[in-house]
Amino acid sequence: MKLLYSPNSPYARKVRIVALEKHIDLVLQEVVLGAPDSPLKPHNPLGKIPVLILDDGDSLYDSRVIVEYLDFHTPVARLIPQDHNARVSVRRWEALADGISDAAIAAMLEGRRPPEQQSPANIDKQLGKVMLGLEVMNLDIYKKKWCVNETFSLADIAVGCMLGYVDLRFKQLNWQDSYPNLAKHYSLLVKRPSFKQTMPAV
Ligand SMILES: N[C@@H](CCC(=O)N[C@@H](CS)C(=O)NCC(=O)O)C(=O)O
Structure with a gap:
């Protein structure tokens, strides 16, 4: 493949x-x-x-x-639970993580347009979605090791990939200061060999 x-x-x-x-x-x-x-x-x-x-x-x-x-x-290391409720929870985390990435990418692309064509209002709108999404995740991850049912899953992977992208493009947001629960979760994720091997290029 x-x-x-x-x-x-x-x-x-x-x-x-x-x-x-x-x-x-x-x-x-x-x-x-x-x-x-x-x-x-x-x-x-x-x-x-x-x-x-x-x-x-x-x-x-x-x-x-x-x-x-x-x-x-392959059934090795299942990342999407078979139980219906757990599966829907995992996929909702993924939808929010991917949606935050969508907004971060839209803000990045807007900022790359020629200055006279840029819309600061659109950048603010997209970054507003990023920050609100992170705030919701920060509350949801409180006192939990992993996003869903204390088990590492696709939800954690999607969140980690989104945070890596936000860090890459919008370091100045300093989201770790505002969202400490999420920062703790991210610090666990980046220790995994799969995350280390796929770090975005600077
Ligand atoms: N929902 C899609 C999003 C894919 C996506 O937007 N990929 C970007 C790169 S990060 C892309 O290919 N952009 C090129 C384009 O939109 O023409 C997915 O999860 O695969």
Whole structure:
């Protein structure tokens, strides 16, 4: 199986960490987004990464579909619980983490537009979503080691990938000072070999 990815994508990192935690070998192919000869389009009409190309040539996207596929590909180290309520809780954490990444990416892209075309109001709006999302997570993780049922899961992976991305692009937010419960959770996550091996490039 081959993963089309870019090193700083929080969604692609989520997939890479799931594969590492489950000891699934993936061939990694780095993709430059927006390159005219991008190999993405034949595999994902949306032109987004990550994409997982299966051995039969079929392709899977987006990251939530890929992690579901990988988690059921092998029962080793299950990351999405089978119990319905626990599963919904894990997937809600993931939805919030991915949504915060969406907002952080939107703010980053707005800030990269030519100054005269930028909308400071949109940057503020997107960063507002980031901070409110972090505040909710900080409350939810209070006195818990892991996000759901005291068990390491996809929820923790999604949260860690999002926090790594927020740190990469918006260090100045200093979210660790405002959200100490989340900072404690993150300090546990970054000790895992799967997180160390996939740190975003500076
Ligand atoms: N919901 C998607 C989001 C994927 C996504 O937005 N990826 C970004 C890179 S971090 C991308 O490919 N952007 C290129 C584009 O939007 O054209 C997922 O979870 O896979």
